[in-house]
Amino acid sequence: MFDDAGRLLLSNNRYAEVYGLEPSVIHPGESLEDILELRQGVGAVPATSTSE
Known part of the structure; x- marks a missing residue:
């Protein structure tokens, strides 16, 4: 769960493992942006550009 500012409020281990x-x-x-950067680091992102 994220707040209005895109900051993580709540997650569980499975969210990361996925x-x-x-x-x-x-x-x-x-932030959601930080998490997306972590995902990008392990190749767990859709095939789009970072601007998209």
Whole structure:
């Protein structure tokens, strides 16, 4: 769950595991953009440009 500003409020370990991330790297307060960068680092992103 994210707030109006795009900051993570709540997640569980499975959320991270789905994207090939260690659960410890995703925590409340992190921005959606930060999480997308983590996902990009492990290749778990759609085939679009970063501007899209």
